[in-house]
Amino acid sequence: MIELSEILIGRFLRKKWKKQSVQKTIIRSPENYFSTIKLSIYVIISIYYKNGIQILIPRKPAYLQKSYLRNMNDATLQKLKILAESAKYDVSCASSGTVRGNKSGGLGNTVGGMGICHSFTEDGRCVALFKIMLTNHCIYDCAYCVNRRSNDIPRTAFTVDELTTLTIEFYRRNYIEGLFLSSGVMQNPDYTMERMIRVVKNLRVIHRFNGYIHMKSIPGASRELVREAGMYADRLSVNIEIPTEENLKLLAPEKDHQSVFKPMSYIHQGMIENMEEQKKYRHAPRFVPAGQSTQMIVGATSETDREILSVSSMLYRQPSMKRVYYSGYVPVNHFDERLPALQVPPLVRENRLYQADWLMRFYYFSADEITESERPNLDLDVDPKLGWALRHPEKFPVDINKADYEMILRTPGIGVKSAQMIVASRQHTKLGYWELKKIGVVMKRAQYFITCNELPTFTIQEARPEYVRKALTQKANDKKRKNPDQLLLNFPE
Amino acid sequence: MIYFIYDATFDGLLTAVFESFDRKLIPDKVISENEQIPLFIEQIVDIATDEVKSQRVWKGLQKKLSPSACSMLTVNFLADYPNLSTILFRYICKTFQSERSIETNFSDNDVLELSQLYRKVRYEATRVMQFLRFQKSSDDIFFGPIAPLHNVLPLVISHFTDRFADQKWVIYDTKRQYGIFYDLKSTQEIILDNIQVEETTGKLHKEAMAEDEKIFQQMWKEYFNSLAIKERINPKLHRQNLPRRFWKYLPEKR
Numbered sequence A: 001m002i003e004l005s006e007i008l009i010g011r012f013l014r015k016k017w018k019k020q021s022v023q024k025t026i027i028r029s030p031e032n033y034f035s036t037i038k039l040s041i042y043v044i045i046s047i048y049y050k051n052g053i054q055i056l057i058p059r060k061p062a063y064l065q066k067s068y069l070r071n072m073n074d075a076t077l078q079k080l081k082i083l084a085e086s087a088k089y090d091v092s093c094a095s096s097g098t099v100r101g102n103k104s105g106g107l108g109n110t111v112g113g114m115g116i117c118h119s120f121t122e123d124g125r126c127v128a129l130f131k132i133m134l135t136n137h138c139i140y141d142c143a144y145c146v147n148r149r150s151n152d153i154p155r156t157a158f159t160v161d162e163l164t165t166l167t168i169e170f171y172r173r174n175y176i177e178g179l180f181l182s183s184g185v186m187q188n189p190d191y192t193m194e195r196m197i198r199v200v201k202n203l204r205v206i207h208r209f210n211g212y213i214h215m216k217s218i219p220g221a222s223r224e225l226v227r228e229a230g231m232y233a234d235r236l237s238v239n240i241e242i243p244t245e246e247n248l249k250l251l252a253p254e255k256d257h258q259s260v261f262k263p264m265s266y267i268h269q270g271m272i273e274n275m276e277e278q279k280k281y282r283h284a285p286r287f288v289p290a291g292q293s294t295q296m297i298v299g300a301t302s303e304t305d306r307e308i309l310s311v312s313s314m315l316y317r318q319p320s321m322k323r324v325y326y327s328g329y330v331p332v333n334h335f336d337e338r339l340p341a342l343q344v345p346p347l348v349r350e351n352r353l354y355q356a357d358w359l360m361r362f363y364y365f366s367a368d369e370i371t372e373s374e375r376p377n378l379d380l381d382v383d384p385k386l387g388w389a390l391r392h393p394e395k396f397p398v399d400i401n402k403a404d405y406e407m408i409l410r411t412p413g414i415g416v417k418s419a420q421m422i423v424a425s426r427q428h429t430k431l432g433y434w435e436l437k438k439i440g441v442v443m444k445r446a447q448y449f450i451t452c453n454e455l456p457t458f459t460i461q462e463a464r465p466e467y468v469r470k471a472l473t474q475k476a477n478d479k480k481r482k483n484p485d486q487l488l489l490n491f492p493e
Numbered sequence B: 001m002i003y004f005i006y007d008a009t010f011d012g013l014l015t016a017v018f019e020s021f022d023r024k025l026i027p028d029k030v031i032s033e034n035e036q037i038p039l040f041i042e043q044i045v046d047i048a049t050d051e052v053k054s055q056r057v058w059k060g061l062q063k064k065l066s067p068s069a070c071s072m073l074t075v076n077f078l079a080d081y082p083n084l085s086t087i088l089f090r091y092i093c094k095t096f097q098s099e100r101s102i103e104t105n106f107s108d109n110d111v112l113e114l115s116q117l118y119r120k121v122r123y124e125a126t127r128v129m130q131f132l133r134f135q136k137s138s139d140d141i142f143f144g145p146i147a148p149l150h151n152v153l154p155l156v157i158s159h160f161t162d163r164f165a166d167q168k169w170v171i172y173d174t175k176r177q178y179g180i181f182y183d184l185k186s187t188q189e190i191i192l193d194n195i196q197v198e199e200t201t202g203k204l205h206k207e208a209m210a211e212d213e214k215i216f217q218q219m220w221k222e223y224f225n226s227l228a229i230k231e232r233i234n235p236k237l238h239r240q241n242l243p244r245r246f247w248k249y250l251p252e253k254r
Helices: A006-014 A074-087 A160-172 A189-206 A223-232 A245-251 A257-280 A305-316 A347-362 A384-391 A405-409 A416-425 A433-439 A465-481 B010-023 B051-064 B067-076 B084-097 B109-131 B153-163 B213-227 B235-241 B244-249
Strands: A025-028 A042-050 A053-058 A129-133 A178-182 A212-216 A235-237 A292-298 A321-328 B002-006 B029-032 B043-046 B141-146 B168-173 B178-182 B187-190
Touching: A074 A129, A074 A160, A074 B213, A129 A160, A160 A178, A160 A189, A160 B213, A178 A189, A189 A212, A189 A223, A212 A223, A223 A235, A223 A257, A257 A292, A292 A305, A292 A347, A305 A321, A305 A347, A321 A347, A347 A384, A384 A465, A405 A416, A416 A433, B002 B010, B010 B029, B010 B051, B010 B084, B029 B084, B051 B067, B051 B084, B067 B084, B067 B109, B084 B109, B109 B153, B109 B244, B141 B244, B153 B168, B153 B178
Parallel strands: A129 A178, A178 A212, A212 A235, A235 A292, A292 A321, B002 B029, B002 B043, B141 B168
Antiparallel strands: A025 A042, A042 A053, B168 B178, B178 B187
């Protein structure tokens, strides 16, 4: 039996060794990861020689052994169910941002671009990553969280080996793009973070896993651990959860914003340093290539949309921040009186917030423009872009053939693609109604806000905002209610 | 009515273009030999595929069209689409007849139709990357049956060989009865005589399945079920994202 530390494995794997002879021997893994579960894990390794020095590199993963199959049993299935239930309220499941081919002897790649969704849950959300918790034990008692200390739910934890095996096996069957690893906080943030890093390191170093890894950084974790995590993960994220500090204090007395923003800035600094390194050395290992993301709960506390959006816009000022997710509050803890008693989650509000988020990221809107200080919440009937246009009729109608790109982008019914096509094609010819329609402009909306190469039309200046608003919302409501062309069959009851 | 009949290969189609110009004969329709030949036809011209002729046409096309338009033609050739051969034939002929490249002339119906079809075929290839599910067989080969709308397996091979470079796998098109086998080094086309898949469920037969396969399928299913948030269920969106025709091969929806 040979004791083998993971650090040793990690260091030696970075270099390329010439394989000379292979001899199998069994070693015992360094320690048991959780005191509650005692496991002895065996790893088959091959022995590599270079210059007469004996170096140990694990080759065949443990799961290829028959003995390992006994580990994958009903107990694991129960754990999987419990920990998936605990992890499902995290919104993010993106596998975008990194393009990385496979390496020889490795498993997996990342495609970048839009990412690949391998399945969709019944609530319509994408399942790209194996979203799971390492454990749902938690020392905190945050009112909005399903895993809070005082909740009476079954608690369990995965061993590192179980989790890596599941990830690899799911990946091999094309169920997932990679792993999304989150965890409840055991003992203290650093202790938890260390255990999470062990999983991702195991995947990357021992199993040579090349797929996507999204890891949660635990609030309050130290700089060194965040740095180490960033060397293995594609994306790191820290959840803000509650947009303002006083409300966070109300619902989660043990937490503060400082503990969230610190790891965020560690990630940000790491990325900037890494960019410099990449300029000097082309093959410098990449640090969180897909950046970071975060999440806020909507509807659990009294924040207005204006406050939420100003927090988001503050976050987007950091170039490392790729996405802010909004999660409509699902009442998970009915007994807590600090939380509102909601029948259904605020789905429309969540949708409007995402639309506003898009306006900030792709349409050059600032957070102040999207809502007004007198009415700090978004209008639920119309989307934020139309809402802005209705509040500012003086900016319209826009002349499609003359106006600059930014103003065309602000016109309701015209998206980024159409705006680019308009700017490109108006150099050749003047654009009229049909050309715009072919390009893909939603003329039903845009007609009130534009002039093009046609006779004068009934625009917002003639119609007044009140009428336009009514015309655009009325139809949507009618359509929702019923199809007017359909004959009704009224049977007396 | 003049019909050209070719051997359902891309070379055959290009030869048909060559013959048309050579014999100064314009067909009303071009059909592959797998298609039904109508009863009342004036003239049938059998096209004998000739690689020299097809290469000449292809080189001419590469001069006239941009590389992306050339690859658009080959990708569209994989589509299952009524009248596809005729449209492709007309597109190629028009390319040679016009002075400028016709690829951005979307007022032409053939050009518009092919560009729309191209998007559909690429999307179907993405769907295969998303919804293909491997099942581990007893001889350690990962077997993935699927029935895509278009013949898109050639478009996804490079993705899967890069991603699953260290495992043997088969992707099998159950609709067109052929598959791709990867043996850790290269890929080859295979045809299985008696396919070991249950008709209704798309599962591998019990004896052909690896012993740990069942538990991982079950685990994935349970995981998938626990992931849905009950308060937010939206079946319409679910079906829109995950079309019914793929459910048969998805362990989570069986």
